[in-house]
Amino acid sequence: MKLFNKKTKENVEIGKIIGIGINYYDFVESISLPIPSRPYIFYKPNTTLIESGEKVLLSNNKDLITFEGEIAVIIGEKCRYVKEEDVERYILGYTLANDITNKKDFQEDGHMGLAKSYDTFTPIYKFYNGELKLKDLNKLTFNTYQNGEVKQIGNLENLIFKIPKLIAFLSNVMTLNKGDIILTGSPAGPDKLIKSDIIEIEMDQIGTLKNTIA
Numbered sequence: 003m004k005l006f007n008k009k010t011k012e013n014v015e016i017g018k019i020i021g022i023g024i025n026y027y028d029f030v031e032s033i034s035l036p037i038p039s040r041p042y043i044f045y046k047p048n049t050t051l052i053e054s055g056e057k058v059l060l061s062n063n064k065d066l067i068t069f070e071g072e073i074a075v076i077i078g079e080k081c082r083y084v085k086e087e088d089v090e091r092y093i094l095g096y097t098l099a100n101d102i103t104n105k106k107d108f109q110e111d112g113h114m115g116l117a118k119s120y121d122t123f124t125p126i127y128k129f130y131n132g133e134l135k136l137k138d139l140n141k142l143t144f145n146t147y148q149n150g151e152v153k154q155i156g157n158l159e160n161l162i163f164k165i166p167k168l169i170a171f172l173s174n175v176m177t178l179n180k181g182d183i184i185l186t187g188s189p190a191g192p193d194k195l196i197k198s199d200i201i202e203i204e205m206d207q208i209g210t211l212k213n214t215i216a
Contacts, residue, residue, distance in 0.1 A: 025187025044114035070188035071146030095132035144205035
């Protein structure tokens, strides 16, 4: 799957997908979790990727499968051992993602590996904004709607580990390549998905990611 910048006409192939869990203060407070001391990392296979307009496939209506609206950071240049103050030069842009999770798997296994890995569980908006700067991004909000009702309101000032910290931390663990995606975490309000639901994640400066649950 490729992401596209409407202004520059640049296409970029998505590389690895790195998720960050438990990364919003309001989310932590809503479920009474301790604040993590370092980023909680998981990975999602590329087979989870779908575009806006495609259908999310649920195996059943019984498991607690939730949507999680998020801002995704796209890496623009291969990097390793990046300092926080240098992070912005390695960011290609930002887009919207839905980090769908089967909470039943997580509750049974105690880790995110299976819960995040089902096909179609990472809808992502294919158009990215490469003009946004970190100082401006932190002032903006994005909303997640379930059947037209606002369920999540996200603001990156509410992140526990902000984007410079995340990229610096990750680049000290692994090499980040152009096209790698970092899912920055989900604010409070994820809710159960059932078949026929319509989930929209919207940010004026990026666009709207919209998917139907099938």
